[in-house]
Amino acid sequence: MSKMIRKASTFEIVNHWILAVSCIFLVVSGFAFLFHLEQLNTVFGSFITLKNLHNWVGVVFVVSLLATVSHYLPVALNLSSEDLVWLSKGGGYIVKNVKLPEQDIINSGQKLYYLAILGAGVLISISGFIIWIAPGSRTLVLISHLLHNLSFIVFVMAIPIHAYLASIANPGTFRIMVQGTVPLEWARKRHGKWVKRLGY
Amino acid sequence: MKRKALLISPELCIGCRACQVACKSWNQLDGTRTNNRGTFENPPDLTPALYNKIRFVEVPSEKDDMRWLFVSQRCMHCDDAGCMKICPSPGALYRTKEGAVVFDKDKCIGCKLCVAACPFDVPRYDKNDKISKCTLCADRIAENLEPLCAKTCPTGAIKFGDRDELIAEAQKAGYQKVYGQNDLGGLGALYAFKEPPKFYGMDDKPQIPDSVIFWHKVLKPLAVIGLGGAVAASLLHYAVVGPKKDKEENNDE
Numbered sequence: 001m002s003k004m005i006r007k008a009s010t011f012e013i014v015n016h017w018i019l020a021v022s023c024i025f026l027v028v029s030g031f032a033f034l035f036h037l038e039q040l041n042t043v044f045g046s047f048i049t050l051k052n053l054h055n056w057v058g059v060v061f062v063v064s065l066l067a068t069v070s071h072y073l074p075v076a077l078n079l080s081s082e083d084l085v086w087l088s089k090g091g092g093y094i095v096k097n098v099k100l101p102e103q104d105i106i107n108s109g110q111k112l113y114y115l116a117i118l119g120a121g122v123l124i125s126i127s128g129f130i131i132w133i134a135p136g137s138r139t140l141v142l143i144s145h146l147l148h149n150l151s152f153i154v155f156v157m158a159i160p161i162h163a164y165l166a167s168i169a170n171p172g173t174f175r176i177m178v179q180g181t182v183p184l185e186w187a188r189k190r191h192g193k194w195v196k197r198l199g200y
Numbered sequence: 201m202k203r204k205a206l207l208i209s210p211e212l213c214i215g216c217r218a219c220q221v222a223c224k225s226w227n228q229l230d231g232t233r234t235n236n237r238g239t240f241e242n243p244p245d246l247t248p249a250l251y252n253k254i255r256f257v258e259v260p261s262e263k264d265d266m267r268w269l270f271v272s273q274r275c276m277h278c279d280d281a282g283c284m285k286i287c288p289s290p291g292a293l294y295r296t297k298e299g300a301v302v303f304d305k306d307k308c309i310g311c312k313l314c315v316a317a318c319p320f321d322v323p324r325y326d327k328n329d330k331i332s333k334c335t336l337c338a339d340r341i342a343e344n345l346e347p348l349c350a351k352t353c354p355t356g357a358i359k360f361g362d363r364d365e366l367i368a369e370a371q372k373a374g375y376q377k378v379y380g381q382n383d384l385g386g387l388g389a390l391y392a393f394k395e396p397p398k399f400y401g402m403d404d405k406p407q408i409p410d411s412v413i414f415w416h417k418v419l420k421p422l423a424v425i426g427l428g429g430a431v432a433a434s435l436l437h438y439a440v441v442g443p444k445k446d447k448e449e450n451n452d453e
Contacts, residue, residue: 033288047289051309134312141316146411149419156427164434169443
């Protein structure tokens, strides 16, 4: 058996699943509010319960999202022209076996994904909180309502792609969010810069 | 069922506010303690316990010192209602077959988005955080009774009837343009205004906020298309290009 190295800590894994479950619940209840999906009443009882859950799960989501910042934000912001090269080659997802620049612990696509989720997440949380407390200002509520729905679209588009790329599209990836470890050789190919920094 | 409406004629209103009292009586709404602000208009604005208010407007007059205009301010029962459009809770706001926009407090989730989307600033929230507003006395209409404001009005300034007939009646009486005839798909509260609407404290062209229209027409479909598109693109990629495997793994096969 090949040598395994740790890519994600237990905290990261647990937090990822808190974020994922709360996010999916928020998206499902969000669709229920958008399109009056009364079928959800068979699970949650009433839209009043659903609204309260939506608000409080939103709080869980925000806390979980902010807990990722120290871990992912510095590396996600560490963008260079190499990231453009990686992105212009579609990360090797469109034409296979292209030569790609060496990647850090997360690749250029993951950097952009993280920035999109963090940006949209902060926006959707602030606007959601404003709608929740319902201030007297009509304009403020309408702007928040618009931003809440705009950032919602970022989430509904980004999540399926993230789930796909991190599971069946990349055999060997999903275990990072379960066991947290990956084979050294696997990591060398995908995260060469990071593996070199570790000294392997 | 023919759409019902109210025809409100400020020229006939004497400002007695019997309709305000009758409305409170039928809907069992509490009185409110207010202060004298130097005007007969009272209370100053709609409240959760005041569905219908007579607005007192003072306008300059050539003959006298000034002229008084009295306007009933209430839910307009829009055909294209901003409150119903934005409401996230099914059944909290619904339309009766006569065209009234009615609420169900048990289903209201208290989000107050209807307040932001209403072009007429009508919905109010009670102490339990539930919507409250004029219902066009939908419960009375269902029993073939007219709304109590119309029944109480001693001068015919508030009339209830078939919407088309009321419009024809107002036009016959010389009102070329009936306020609310075409606005927002046609209002359920029509106004026979002699002066421009703004004299009565009304918008010339009442509209649902642009952001709400944009959300309804663009963002809502986009959420479905976005989700469906992302899932479809992923599946398509899997089928056409396939997963990213290491060369060694391919050799092993």
